[in-house]
């Protein structure tokens with residue numbers, strides 16, 4: 001994990017990987033969905049680690065607390 005890598009919660013990592021944000025609609029998380037989509041537009045191409053890592057802090061995409069299993073992502 002390098003210094004400029006991103007921390008992503010499981011929901012964001014899955015949504016970004018599959019380009020499917022329906023999980024946010026299911027959770028009624030409209031704000032988080034907007035933030036995640038905004039993050040993807042700004043970050044550009046990223047590669048998300050398929051393996052989960054224990055992370056602390058907030059998700060770089062949706063801004064919600066992770067404090068548990070999440071995914072790291074590397075900018076390309």
Ligand SMILES: [Zn+2]
Nearest residue numbers: 009012059062
């Ligand atoms: Zn997230």
